[in-house]
Amino acid sequence: MASSNQSNFLTYTSARAIADEFGAPVYVYDEATLRANAEAVLAFPNAYGLTARYAMKACPNAAVLKLFTGMGLHIDASSGHEVRRAIAAGVAPEKISLSAQEVPVDLGDLLGLGIQFNACSLQQLERYGQLRPGTEVGVRLNPGAGSGGNNRTNVGGPSSSFGIWHEFVPQVKELVAKYDLKLIRIHTHIGSGSDPDVWLKVSQMNFSLVAQFPDVRILNVGGGYKVGRMPDEKTTDLQVIGQPMKEKFEAFAAETGREIRMEVEPGTYLVANAGALLAEVHDVVSTGEDGYDFIKLNTGMTELLRPSIYGAQHPIHLLQAAPAAAQKDYVVVGHCCESGDILTPAPGDPELLATRSLPLASTGDLCVIDGAGAYAAAMTPKHYNSYPEAAEVLLTVEGAPKLIRRRQKLEDIWANEVPVA
Numbered sequence: 001m002a003s004s005n006q007s008n009f010l011t012y013t014s015a016r017a018i019a020d021e022f023g024a025p026v027y028v029y030d031e032a033t034l035r036a037n038a039e040a041v042l043a044f045p046n047a048y049g050l051t052a053r054y055a056m057k058a059c060p061n062a063a064v065l066k067l068f069t070g071m072g073l074h075i076d077a078s079s080g081h082e083v084r085r086a087i088a089a090g091v092a093p094e095k096i097s098l099s100a101q102e103v104p105v106d107l108g109d110l111l112g113l114g115i116q117f118n119a120c121s122l123q124q125l126e127r128y129g130q131l132r133p134g135t136e137v138g139v140r141l142n143p144g145a146g147s148g149g150n151n152r153t154n155v156g157g158p159s160s161s162f163g164i165w166h167e168f169v170p171q172v173k174e175l176v177a178k179y180d181l182k183l184i185r186i187h188t189h190i191g192s193g194s195d196p197d198v199w200l201k202v203s204q205m206n207f208s209l210v211a212q213f214p215d216v217r218i219l220n221v222g223g224g225y226k227v228g229r230m231p232d233e234k235t236t237d238l239q240v241i242g243q244p245m246k247e248k249f250e251a252f253a254a255e256t257g258r259e260i261r262m263e264v265e266p267g268t269y270l271v272a273n274a275g276a277l278l279a280e281v282h283d284v285v286s287t288g289e290d291g292y293d294f295i296k297l298n299t300g301m302t303e304l305l306r307p308s309i310y311g312a313q314h315p316i317h318l319l320q321a322a323p324a325a326a327q328k329d330y331v332v333v334g335h336c337c338e339s340g341d342i343l344t345p346a347p348g349d350p351e352l353l354a355t356r357s358l359p360l361a362s363t364g365d366l367c368v369i370d371g372a373g374a375y376a377a378a379m380t381p382k383h384y385n386s387y388p389e390a391a392e393v394l395l396t397v398e399g400a401p402k403l404i405r406r407r408q409k410l411e412d413i414w415a416n417e418v419p420v421a
Contacts, residue, residue: 007368008273009033009395012319015278015366018393018401024366025279025299027377027392028401029064033274035397038071041266045242047249048259053097055223055267056082058374062089063394063404064271069095076223076265080104083115097220097265099140099187101162103127118187118220120163122171129179137176138185138218141166143205162189166205169212182215187263189222196241203248210252210260220263221245227272229371230313236269268374275373277303277390281318281365282335292331292353295361300334300341302387304369304376308340311350315370316343316358324359331355332367336385343369377405383413 007015009030018028041052053076054068065086069075074095077083079102086096093113103124104110108131111117118138119125128137142163164172176183186209190202203221210216225236245262253259279299286293306312316332331353334341346352377392388408393401 007276007315007317007319008370010276010278010319010368012321012366014395014399014401015319015368016321018395019278019280019366021401022391022393022403023407025277025297025303025390026407027275027303027372027390027405028278028395029059029061029271029275029373029392029404030395031067032397034064034067034271035071037270037274038068038073040238041264041270042072044238044262044264045246046262047246047253049261051218051261051263053220053263053265054270055265056086057378058267059271059275059376059378060085061377061392061404063392063402065089065091068270076267077115080106080110083110087113097138097263107131116185118185122164122168122175125164125172125175125181129175129181133179133181136182136184138187138220139164139172139183140187140189141169141172141209143188143190143202143209163187166209169209173212176213183213184215185218185220185263186210186213186216187220187222189220189265190224196244199241200244200248203245207248207252210258211256216260217258218261218263219249220265223264223266223269225266225269227268227371227374229272230315233313235273238269271373272371273373275371275376277369277372277376279303279367279369281361281363281367283363284361292355293328295330295332295358295367296335297332297343297367298335299367299369299390300336300343301338302334302336302380302384303390304343304372305379305381306375307343307345308350311345311348311352313347314343314372316356317368317370318359318361319366319368320359320362324361326360327357328360329355330358330361332358335387338384386410386413388413 053074055076057078069091075086075091077096077098079100083096083098093115097116099118118140119128120140140163142165144166188206228235279297282298283296301308332343344354344356346354388410391407392405394404395401
């Protein structure tokens with residue numbers, strides 16, 4: 001697979017300065033791209049009002065949360081811990097919505113702070129009713145269809161545990177009546193996709209659910225807008241997929257007299273291509289004429305797990321002071337003593353190796369892995385091989401690198417261990 005030497009926003013000069021100041025590996029986020037993506041989300045077509053939420057699980061650094069909420073985005077949290085983290089970053093509780101697989105033990109306290117809650121199972125709805133009878137609530141429903149790059153990114157349909165299966169609406173109604181609840185929000189989420197026909201189909205399914213609950217005034221259509229990380233991949237055009245959805249909201253209003261507010265909650269769309277992982281080449285090895293040439297980096301699955309578990313593809317660039325003219329096919333691997341620590345797997349298949357055509361590599365070269373703003377720093381096998389957490393840096397609009405998370409000290413890895421006498 002061919003590659004290029006042009007990163008999304010890093011040059012050799014800027015990357016060298018960041019590596020020299022903060023060390024490598026280091027995550028770098030581009031403020032200008034973050035802001036542009038947020039503006040695109042806030043302009044999502046809507047008929048009767050829009051609440052745009054950032055799915056903070058994609059990249060939960062406080063600096064990113066503050067930037068987005070300062071622009072008018074609200075927050076989608078996937079755990080009680082994320083709720084606490086967002087509040088610690090200065091997010092107002094009433095701007096946080098919790099949709100979780102695991103109900104936090106302190107749910108009552110969080111609700112008391114003013115957060116919004118979507119029950120994602122019948123048991124969760126029962127728990128909420130016991131805690132807050134006679135109040136407003138949202139539910140996450142599985143509409144029966146999904147869309148995603150693979151089964152691990154598809155969060156709708158019969159193979160997904162997320163949300164209450166649509167055939168269990170009668171049980172939802174029973175619990176709402178039992179606890180005198182007012183169901184004001186329906187939330188669905190189908191996974192990664194950019195096909196407007198899929199989104200329109202799911203919108204139609206969603207409104208069949210909305211029609212069954214007269215108090216619903218908000219429909220959250222989720223996120224999962226496909227982002228093109230690789231040159232041959234297309235990024236979802238929010239205006240293209242949003243316009244027919246907007247028209248569906250208008251048609252529902254014409255049919256029923258109910259003007260429903262829209263919520264969206266992208267994560268990847270906002271941050272994926274606004275982030276890069278900056279590393280260094282630490283070794284170049286070969287397994288002979290019938291084998292492979294390998295570039296070994298000082299990063300890997302400890303900072304970017306997606307290739308190892310999804311076969312995910314990320315652009316990889318070598319930045320050199322004097323760019324090599326010749327190219328070579330390399331397999332790029334990480335620094336872990338782990339056969340699965342591969343940064344260039346075959347597309348969609350983490351079990352197979354693939355090569356990238358890159359300039360002739362030398363120890364000390366800089367390597368930029370683009371598309372690492374989402375589910376990179378946020379999703380790692382923490383401390384595998386006892387590697388400390390990498391630093392995070394925000395490249396401001398003016399081009400100045402600002403530290404937003406310090407590199408972890410090695411001794412902090414075992415600081416909370418309790419020796420046995």
